[in-house]
Amino acid sequence: MSILSLDLFLSALRLATPIAFVALGETFSELSGVINVGVEGTALAGALVTAIVAYFTGSPTLALLSALAAGAFLGLLHAAWAVYLRADHVVSGVAINLLVTGGALFSTRILWGWRGTSPSAATMNPWIFVGLCVLLVGLAQIYIFRTPWGLRLRVVGEHPHAADTAGINVNRIRLLYTVLNGVLCGLAGSFLFNNLGRFTDGMVGGRGFIGIAAMVVGNYRPLPSLAAAYFFGLVDALQMRLQAYIPSQFSIILPYLLTVVVLAGFLGRANVPKALGKPYLKEGR
Amino acid sequence: MPAEAVRMEGIVKRFPGVVANAGIDFSLSFGEVHGLLGENGAGKTVLMSILYGLYQPDSGQTYVRGEPVRIRSPSVAIRLGIGMVHQHFMLVPRLTVLENMAVGWEPRRGPFLDREGMRKRIEALVEEYGLSVDPEARVEELSVGEQQRVEILKALYRGAEILILDEPTAVLTEQEVEALFKTIRALRDQGKAVVFITHKLHEAMTICDRVTVLRKGKKVGTVPISEATPEKLAEMMVGREVVFRVQPKPVQKEGKELLRVEGLTVHDERGLPAVRNVSFSLFDHEILGIAGVEGNGQKELVEALTGLRPPKAGKVYVGGKEATGLSARELAQLGLVHIPEDRQATGLILPFSLAENVVLGRHREDGFALGPWVQLRRRIFRYAEEAVRTFSIVAPSVRVPVQNLSGGNQQRVVLARELGRKPKVVVAHQPTRGLDVAGMEFVWEKLLELREKGCGVLLVSMDLDEILMLADRVAVMYRGEIVGIWPREEADKHELGLAMLGGKVAAR
Numbered sequence: 001m002s003i004l005s006l007d008l009f010l011s012a013l014r015l016a017t018p019i020a021f022v023a024l025g026e027t028f029s030e031l032s033g034v035i036n037v038g039v040e041g042t043a044l045a046g047a048l049v050t051a052i053v054a055y056f057t058g059s060p061t062l063a064l065l066s067a068l069a070a071g072a073f074l075g076l077l078h079a080a081w082a083v084y085l086r087a088d089h090v091v092s093g094v095a096i097n098l099l100v101t102g103g104a105l106f107s108t109r110i111l112w113g114w115r116g117t118s119p120s121a122a123t124m125n126p127w128i129f130v131g132l133c134v135l136l137v138g139l140a141q142i143y144i145f146r147t148p149w150g151l152r153l154r155v156v157g158e159h160p161h162a163a164d165t166a167g168i169n170v171n172r173i174r175l176l177y178t179v180l181n182g183v184l185c186g187l188a189g190s191f192l193f194n195n196l197g198r199f200t201d202g203m204v205g206g207r208g209f210i211g212i213a214a215m216v217v218g219n220y221r222p223l224p225s226l227a228a229a230y231f232f233g234l235v236d237a238l239q240m241r242l243q244a245y246i247p248s249q250f251s252i253i254l255p256y257l258l259t260v261v262v263l264a265g266f267l268g269r270a271n272v273p274k275a276l277g278k279p280y281l282k283e284g285r
Numbered sequence: 286m287p288a289e290a291v292r293m294e295g296i297v298k299r300f301p302g303v304v305a306n307a308g309i310d311f312s313l314s315f316g317e318v319h320g321l322l323g324e325n326g327a328g329k330t331v332l333m334s335i336l337y338g339l340y341q342p343d344s345g346q347t348y349v350r351g352e353p354v355r356i357r358s359p360s361v362a363i364r365l366g367i368g369m370v371h372q373h374f375m376l377v378p379r380l381t382v383l384e385n386m387a388v389g390w391e392p393r394r395g396p397f398l399d400r401e402g403m404r405k406r407i408e409a410l411v412e413e414y415g416l417s418v419d420p421e422a423r424v425e426e427l428s429v430g431e432q433q434r435v436e437i438l439k440a441l442y443r444g445a446e447i448l449i450l451d452e453p454t455a456v457l458t459e460q461e462v463e464a465l466f467k468t469i470r471a472l473r474d475q476g477k478a479v480v481f482i483t484h485k486l487h488e489a490m491t492i493c494d495r496v497t498v499l500r501k502g503k504k505v506g507t508v509p510i511s512e513a514t515p516e517k518l519a520e521m522m523v524g525r526e527v528v529f530r531v532q533p534k535p536v537q538k539e540g541k542e543l544l545r546v547e548g549l550t551v552h553d554e555r556g557l558p559a560v561r562n563v564s565f566s567l568f569d570h571e572i573l574g575i576a577g578v579e580g581n582g583q584k585e586l587v588e589a590l591t592g593l594r595p596p597k598a599g600k601v602y603v604g605g606k607e608a609t610g611l612s613a614r615e616l617a618q619l620g621l622v623h624i625p626e627d628r629q630a631t632g633l634i635l636p637f638s639l640a641e642n643v644v645l646g647r648h649r650e651d652g653f654a655l656g657p658w659v660q661l662r663r664r665i666f667r668y669a670e671e672a673v674r675t676f677s678i679v680a681p682s683v684r685v686p687v688q689n690l691s692g693g694n695q696q697r698v699v700l701a702r703e704l705g706r707k708p709k710v711v712v713a714h715q716p717t718r719g720l721d722v723a724g725m726e727f728v729w730e731k732l733l734e735l736r737e738k739g740c741g742v743l744l745v746s747m748d749l750d751e752i753l754m755l756a757d758r759v760a761v762m763y764r765g766e767i768v769g770i771w772p773r774e775e776a777d778k779h780e781l782g783l784a785m786l787g788g789k790v791a792a793r
Contacts, residue, residue, distance in 0.1 A: 147397055151384055151387065167363065167389050
């Protein structure tokens with residue numbers, strides 16, 4: 001078969017990478033008890049900032065670092081709202097998505113006079129990201145399940161009160177991992193730019209949300225989540241090949257449809273952290 | 286005299302509307318088990334939460350090992366060698382025993398959690414105190430008694446020499462209680478100081494060396510167990526005098542049986558019997574008080590009577606008609622209404638307006654509804670305004686959300702709604718809980734008014750004084766059973782107190 005070629009798998013690896021970065025980031029923040037649906041927008045911000053900095057400085061490295069900083073900033077914003085001001089996590093995340101979508105249209109217009117796209121700019125080899133992703137997921141797996149800090153992270157999301165009585169600062173841990181989630185989403189966005197060579201405002205295209213789905217399918221563990229991300233990436237690569245045989249309007253639905261189907265099967269069984277989405281208040285009256 | 290572990294002097298702690306601790310002195314020595322005895326709301330847990338750094342006292346001084354200290358948080362307490370086993374365990378069910386014990390004080394090998402080292406430390410502790418647990422078991426697989434052992438081990442692992450156990454037997458089976466007592470004795474013999482919070486007399490008599498009794502936020506006294514008798518402790522706990530602030534009027538009774546309960550058995554959430562084979566009757570022009578320490582089945586009894594929880598066995602009759610297992614609405618149609626224990630959670634919908642709350646559950650009735658429409662503007666507002674007048678509710682308008690009203694006014698809204706149904710039987714569950722004096726008196730007067738009008742009132746209360754002041758007959762619940770029913774004239778506070786605490790009584 002011409003569809004099942006080496007090329008297909010290489011393309012799947014690349015398509016899966018942003019999903020895997022988001023899944024890893026969301027794993028960290030949700031284990032600490034913070035839901036962030038703003039990952040979609042945060043990834044888009046990462047792509048946008050990479051495009052802007054790469055275009056004006058010509059340095060892909062500087063562009064990458066800026067994208068990480070932008071991700072960290074949006075993570076900080078989410079933590080401020082969701083952790084310290086105790087806003088609803090989903091509302092805050094949706095606000096971030098809207099903010100970035102609007103910001104992307106606005107800044108492309110101002111900078112280049114185009115609606116939601118950038119000119120091409122200097123890139124780095126996207127395969128660096130693919131390798132980095134595997135490395136980070138492996139390290140995260142060890143960090144979460146083998147180190148004292150990983151143990152604290154898991155306790156904070158499951159039973160913040162117990163963590164507090166063990167002398168752990170619950171809100172600071174949540175802030176830290178929400179920012180880390182932002183950084184990893186920035187990395188996902190930066191990859192998307194470097195993969196394509198230019199920015200378009202639809203380039204994340206739901207991969208942030210699919211990243212959250214991959215995390216649920218992977219049951220809040222980095223390695224299984226990576227496997228789930230590869231699966232979604234493979235389906236995406238496959239549907240691109242299928243466009244030669246069936247109308248693209250149908251094949252393009254495939255990854256999204258599959259996400260819904262797979263999620264329906266896994267959602268009920270996932271070990272959702274007990275305190276997910278609940279703000280922590282000290283008992284003292 | 287053994288070394289002093291803790292001394293607390295003049296501890297005062299106020300919460301809005303309540304003084305939880307009104308200048309309490311407390312002292313604890315190493316090598317003793319010190320019982321902290323008192324009814325619910327006496328201030329035992331608050332006092333110990335202050336020692337553990339969960340609350341800050343408004344005034345007073347704490348000394349640990351003779352040094353004055355300020356315990357700002359549990360981590361400060363832990364560093365001072367104080368450990369607390371809470372009623373609700375601080376354990377993560379999905380993690381293992383080892384992980385739960387290690388968190389916050391993890392032994393490390395390089396950047397990793399040193400599981401092997403941790404296991405050895407647990408094994409050493411297990412050996413020293415004779416508490417067996419499997420470090421690799423997940424907490425969710427353990428029984429409640431085993432989880433409690435993990436909590437005790439966790440405190441010991443963190444270096445606790447002063448151990449606070451908050452009603453540790455409440456969740457245990459008889460055998461588990463035995464094992465716990467063995468552990469406590471072992472700890473005492475190792476020179477630890479143990480605080481044992483309880484409201485069960487016989488446990489205090491069995492395990493404690495000294496007992497401090499609290500009542501309504503004040504310390505009644507401290508006695509060595511050699512000088513204590515159950516009678517003496519019971520009297521210290523409930524007091525002797527009854528303060529009458531309202532007086533029931535004499536009424537002419539007709540002897541009509543308004544509510545009859547036969548052999549009622551009700552299970553709690555865990556599927557265990559909480560009410561066991563309870564039978565009683567409630568007559569016209571009568572208030573029947575149900576006294577008892579919280580958690581002896583009162584909640585389940587009330588829920589079964591008011592249609593919130595299906596009974597496992599037994600029958601209930603309202604006004605002569607069988608009403609077993611009917612819904613709250615069907616019961617209301619038979620004339621039985623419910624003043625729930627928690628007005629904020631069950632009694633009211635806080636964000637809804639006063640007017641909406643006054644007709645809640647009655648919105649289908651003629652006058653409030655026209656076909657499928659609720660007649661808010663016309664009838665309901667007018668009805669609510671009338672309720673505001675008759676029940677002296679202080680509110681800027683009937684359209685304000687009830688969450689903006691004070692506790693006393695919220696309770697008046699509940700009363701206005703339930704009594705507006707013209708009931709024959711009223712089940713009032715802790716109707717004055719958390720109210721100020723004026724609010725309490727209003728509720729008491731309303732209950733007495735119902736009695737004068739011929740209603741039957743079932744008054745379930747943890748406050749024995751309240752029951753002795755209002756009730757015509759007093760029933761005492763202990764471990765899901767009614768251990769006796771006394772006419773008020775024959776009810777002796779002392780005897781009731783003993784019955785509530787599981788002391789032996791001559792059943793009547």
